[in-house]
Amino acid sequence: MKVLISGASVAGPVLAFWLSRHGFDVTVVERAPALRKTGGHAVDLFRPAMEISERMGVLPEIEAHATGTTQMVIHSPGASRPARLDYLKIIGAMSDRHIEIMRDDLSEIYHNATRDDVEYLFGDQITAISPDGDVTFEHHAPRRFDIVVGADGLHSGVRRLTFGDNVSERFLGGYLSVVSVPREFARDGEMTGYFRPGHMSGIYTADHLDDARAVFIFRPDQPLEYDYRDAERQKAQLRAAFEHTAAEVDRWLDEVPRTPxxxxxxxxxxxxxxxxxxxVTLVGDAGYCPGPAVGGSTSLAVYGAYVLAAEMVRAGDDYAAAFAAYERTMLAPVVGSRKLARVNAKTVVPTSGWGIRALVGTGRLISFLPLGIVQTLARLNTKGVRLYDTMPLPNWPSRLN
Structure with missing residues (x-):
């Protein structure tokens, strides 16, 4: 079967890997002219995504590109000194097996694992999809495919072409921004953060990076009027939200006009x-984004791609049966991730001084307790912080592993 996947970030290459391995003729089209090498932000791979990556043979390379963050230094209003938190213990509460990696590094690793067996069309995008599988592109000649998969993110073009406006979007009350800044602004192995009600700003780097990433999350009283494609307007809104938070944060903001x-x-x-x-079907953020930065969307995308591949291999030519089985398997993880993201959106960036103190206090308690006790307590909450570790991998027949 000929399969077209739109999107070469995370879910697309993972799906392409498993389908090509089992005899599917796979093409991946990507709007960007090449893989992104700079920018982006750190993402989390929890146990299921780690196991899938291990089965792909790329886990050693992923581990070699981990960010290496071990501690968090948090500045908050009214505190006489910053709080120093054990980042590894905090993450350990969420997962027994976890890696933090830059999204662009992860994308490149997955791409490299597929580039010899999969056709990649960079610098192009789908403009139309017929019911029979005829696809037109902005630049390449039209082709016919048996299946088309949208793995092209929150603002998916495949979703728009297939479903139109028949999509419900729930704004979780916040905005996320990531800015590339000079590496010397950050400290090795440390995420430095500043909190004030409704606002969190932080900075970190990794051993193999030649820059640092400043991250900003804020929850304004009212939704912003903005266009996600208007970068200049967004930069102005970011500065207005965070200037005068701290001298160090102002230094990061000064880099915004010239950031690459x-x-x-x-x-x-x-x-x-x-x-x-x-x-047509959707995978990852294109179909079920739980919310950037608050819902574990990268691990969910890897997991979803693996589940979809398993069902497509199992069903053979019956794509309708494959899609139905894929949706049945993914329903519970997706619903759970949505609920978790809605909680996280409120707790990660508190809107009150009391909320900030409670968040930092929880981090201090986790940092103080032995990791074994932290993990034992966390395992009692399989629908909360342990959600992603408890998602079962499909029980494929051995010939499909």
């Missing part, structure tokens, strides 16, 4: 009753 890479978007959750229509 800039990301800004609303923390939005997608809610669709189905991710498939005809020969």
């Amino acid at each position: 890479t800039f990301y800004f978007d609303a923390i939005t959750q997608l809610e669709m009753t189905s991710w498939s229509r005809g020969r």
